[in-house]
Amino acid sequence: MAGTDRSHAHFERARRVIPGGIQSNYRKSESHVPVYISHGRGARLFDLDGNEYIDYSLSYGPSILGHSNEHLRASIVRQAEKMYSNEVNALEQAAAEKIVAHVPCAELVRFACSGTEANYNALRIARAYTGRNMVVRFNGHYNGCLDQLIGGIVDDPQNPVPVHGERETDAFSQMGNTAGRAAHAFHDSYMIEWNDLDALSALLSRFGDDIAAVCMEPVMVNFNGCLPEPGYLEGVRELCTRYGVVLVFDEVLTGFRMGLGGAQGALGVIPDVATFAKAIGGGFPVSVFCGKREIMDVVTRAEVIAAGSYNGHPLAMAAVIATIEELEREAGAAFTRINALGNALADGLRDKFDRHGVPLILQGFPAAWTIAYSDRGRIINHRDSLAQGDTWAKGLVFSRLMNSRNVIVQARFCTSAAHTEQDVEETLRRADKAIAAFTAEAR
Template sequence: MQKFHTPGSDEIARSALQIIPGAAMSNFRKDEDYRPVYMTHGKGARLFDVDGNEYIDYSLSYGPAILGHSNDHIRQALQDQVRRLYTSEVADLEVRAAAKIADHIQSAEMVRFACSGTEANYNALRVARAFTGKDRYVRFNGHYHGGLDNLMGGIVPDARNPIPVAGERPDDLYSQMTHTAGRYSKAFEECYMLEWNDLPALRELLAKRGEDIAAVIMEPTMVNMSGCLPEPGYLAGVRELCTRHGVVLIFDEVLTGFRIGLKGAQGHFGVTPDMTTLAKALGGGVPVSAFCGKLEIMETIASTQVVAGGTYNGHPLAMAAVIATIEELEKNEGAVYDHIRTLGGRLKDGLDELSRKYDQPLLLQGFPAAWTYTFSSKKKLINHQDGLGHGLLMAAKFGGLLKKYGVLTSFRFCTSAAHTQKDVDDALERAEEALKQLDPSTAHEN
């Protein structure tokens, strides 16, 4: 099997470097050698680059394309809306789109829209502070909540005083990816950062400092890094602690919302947060996000005049996409999720079998609709600290090889409604070629 050649993308990248820093609009969209692949179009589960290479897409634009690329229903909804109104005005669609979310997300008694997951998360924190009258918040190592100075990255030098500082560690790819120059030097002073799945650590912190803590924000499953699932009773324990100490519990479901099911991770685990942030699959690929929550919390936006605004919030095209996406996901009582889970599970099982065949310590964790890969001699990772070592570096190499053989991922595999059994079979054939080229001895260091 031949690797893909991308001379056309290489030529564009050389031009792009003269006008676009890093040759791409996101640091996460480029290779280490600044050679992104430039796409021309997509259909279903396939993407096509400027050189005519056809890729099986399991990145799905980092998760949003839950229905695949160029979905007929979303495309028609957007075309119809363009003919009616495509400028940012208050439109009836935003009420209908908000109601669609409230129909399924347990915590979404009231809804506000924004344009990105980052915006949704910082708005949720602002509302939580206004509601509680407190300043600080708790977040967790390895969880990603967007690119803001105070929400992205950091390391904790002393677990006894879990206030993060800017920095990176050689054994921690996440800290390297999220470390940035230009961060405000005191950005982390307002937060605490703990290891996830450690209920005693959170219990101790809230007992000592709960009177100053407005919110606990977390991914209800670590779908961005390592795919760690909550240990039995963990989320329910966090819920109880937050209630006891008057702390707003925020679930960042930017990736899990409408991807693992209509009710998101909170529905799957049966634990209802006070607030939820959504994006990615919410709009099927169109830029849109939402922050939502309980009535008494969200009313703070109006009653205390919390500023939560933006020119493109609730944009008619985004609202049309939200409605169209959820309508498709709702059909036949959400039967599309059975398809997604089945094919995602088959791919996961197939990769697991290949890893054993080639003695590769490939560890696959998460939901069938969105699961991550790393390399580890451990059978299970439960938090970020558990996965430190060279496993993520090996995962990055594996992802790069997959891309050269025409399979797109982003440290995780996301399955869409458009994927077929042939996509699974083709992806496994190409993944086998990638696994053959990895040195398993270096992957066992984790």
């Protein structure tokens, strides 16, 4: 390792003008000096000091094509040479047509800039369409940084309106606990456990007439990579239809990582409205809210204001089109690669942890999965995760040990179309040493 002197020096300067020296609280913890990336190529990132990293963070998910994909880069440069101010442009319709072609629920599509914004719009649309107010969220899901969507704890399971706060034993509640939240931000939502159909059924039978939307990650990617139990999503779909509630899938992470149709395409349960961000732009800031025509028409009729200076920005639209074109190529060869390498890495790591006698659960899907340190076989939701002890903190230890061996990973491992077999082999070699250090430190 060439050292990180330049990154250290840069961080010191950054702290003078940037709170915490970082742009997003989750990007790097304050106690950890971030490495400053100078450029990326394929699955590799290079920092200011000349260190080379194998990247499984992929900017927290978006860079599904890897770094500096030639087709994406050329499309952006071509568009930048023509026009990059936010005028109405023909690319908007071409990008929307691509989304409609691939995403089962998408009959009408609008673009925004972040996942948070897309979710906010989706909920406003659901409220306008139903004429109801309440929204159902799920413990352990992350839907963005908005006051109403982030964090909260439930004190009274009989009336699961979240309240501001955190619990000492609950890492997820701590990650979502922010000062400065509007006093009544949580008053319009319920928060219940995911993968518990009885909980949703009971809530809807009591309060269904007031509930506009049920909003969930269709796979709980953000916390322990929990997959839906057999029949759960189908049951949710059925309940939402029965109670006239808009089912919103937050596909910000599953979007394109589970295929061009998202989780709804892969799992065969179609929501009414869905949001996408991250991988849809291959690394450019862009998001989507889309859904059934009848529902999205509240925007068509301008009953709902859905606005943003940068929505449909031509560079973002060029990024969406180029990313989808790359993922469509050769009948989805990129996904075959992403999934095969994700599986190879997961199998290799599981094997190595096994040999060190460390029990773990590896959950998620091939393109995005998480390690939880538990000997109970699987975790199905947030409540289950808490019952199994601190499955989360140890994961952070392993990520740090991998990062110090020039493998960039957070809680989640993501693969891209640019990863190679050699990247995985090299990662597993480095993991050997990281696991040995992990067993000494974290057991």
